[in-house]
Amino acid sequence: MKKLLFYISLFISAFAFSQSSIVKVEVDTTNIRIGEQFQYKMSVDETENVIIPKLENLNGLEVIDSLKIDTINNKLIRKYILTGFDSGAFYIPQQQVFIKNQAFLTDSLLINVTTVPVDTTKIKKFPIKGIKGEPYQFDDFKTILFWVLGILLFVGTVLYFALKRTQNNEVRTAEPLLAPYQEALRGLKLLDEKLLWQNNKIKQYYSELTDVIRHYIERELHVPAQETTTNGLIETLSDFNDTKSINTNKETIKKLELLLQQADLVKFAKSKPMAHEIESDRNIAENIINNLKLNITETSPEIKNIQPVIIVEKPTVKKPTVIIRVLLILLILVIVGLISYGLSKAVTLSNSLKQPITNVK
Known part of the structure; x- marks a missing residue:
């Protein structure tokens, strides 16, 4: 019986020794600190038909990396990098x-x-x-932007309906074509109603005054007065007067010459006549129209063939009432206030994020 036990123990020892001699493991250190890495090396004295498994059941230890298998001197060597994050004694x-x-x-x-x-x-x-602080993004101002866009849309709608012009319906009225004399007097009357020289618009006043006279001469005497210079127009009228083609006198032609020269000085030389001179020129213009006519015995063909003319009147524009103006001003103030409030909040939030906390001792 004793011999049998001896042989069994001898067999087990020999088997264990043969296993330990074929497969060996070692580490570069057995004592580490938390988080420190160490190397676990496994050596096998065979190179064919060898299967090295993954490390398992490492309680308290972790595998950081598994290196490739090397073949050195007919041995397979595989290395592992291990570490531990809990203090204590752990078995591999x-x-x-x-x-x-x-x-x-x-x-x-x-x-x-x-x-x-x-x-x-x-x-x-x-x-x-x-x-x-993080950089600003669209989502940071999305709510404020939507509010501003909504208010702007509302204000735009109110402005559209408040300032909407009347329908562009042209009002057509038929009026007979006025005779040159009547048209000239009407032009002088309309010019007086504008109050141009009273509002210090002397240049515009003289320009329209001479336009009325030149247009009258062009229609009444059939002379291209609008495109003719002052000297050329006076010479033409003098020739007509010499041939008795027009019913006027030299004094009227002289007054016309002085009036046109005065207008040229105002328009091109920036001359500024006195108020009584302007009123005198206005009366002279009417006197010229009254004393400058075509010398004919029959009615002018132009007057015979009078045709009605269609005058197109522009529709009147309704101005916004005082209440609408006040509402518009209030809406603009509300928009400016909301934008200012949103920007101030954004700046305050940005500054609060950038300030460090220094109350810790």
């Missing part, structure tokens, strides 16, 4: 390696993981840093 259990379909077990290894001593009484305290 036996690993099973298959060689030619036969299982071999490695030795288990003990790894001690220790903590790093920290003296909290000597650590310098730093203030808590403020939250770092």
Whole structure:
């Protein structure tokens, strides 16, 4: 019986020795600190039909990296990088390696993981840093932008209906074509109603005054007075007067010459006549129209063939009432206030995010 037990123990020892001699494991250190890495190396004295499994059941330890298998001196070597994040003693259990379909077990290894001593009484305290501000994005101002767009749309709608012009319906009225004399007197009357020279628009006044006279001469005497210079027009009228083609006198032609020269000085030389001179020129213009006519015995063909003319009157524009103007001003003030409020809030929020917290001692 004793011999049998001896042979059994001898067989087990020989088998274990044969396994340990074929598969070996080792580490570069058995004592590490928390988070420190160490190397676990597995060597196999065979190169064919060898299966090296993954490390498993590592309680308290973690595999950081598994290096590729190397072949050195007819040996397969595989290295692992391990670490531990909990203090204590941890075993790397036996690993099973298959060689030619036969299982071999490695030795288990003990790894001690220790903590790093920290003296909290000597650590310098730093203030808590403020939250770092992020760059502005569309979502930060989306609500304010939608409000502003809505208010602008509302204001635009109110303005559209408040300032909407009347329908562009042209009012057509038929009036007979006025004779040159009547048209000239009407032009002088309309010019008086404009009150141009009373509002210091002397240049415009003389320009329209001479236009009335030239247009009258052009229609009454059939002379291109609008395109003719002052000297050319006076020479033409003098020739007509010499041939008795027009019913006037030299004094009227002289008054016309002086009036046109005065208008040229106002328009081109920036002359500014006195009020009594302007009123005198107005009366002279009417006197010229009264004393400058075509010398004919029959009615002018132009007057015979009078045709009605269609005068198109522009529709009147309704001005906004005082209430509408006040409402528009209030709406504009509300919009400006909302925009200012939103911008001030955004600036305040940005400054609060950028300021560090310094009340920690």
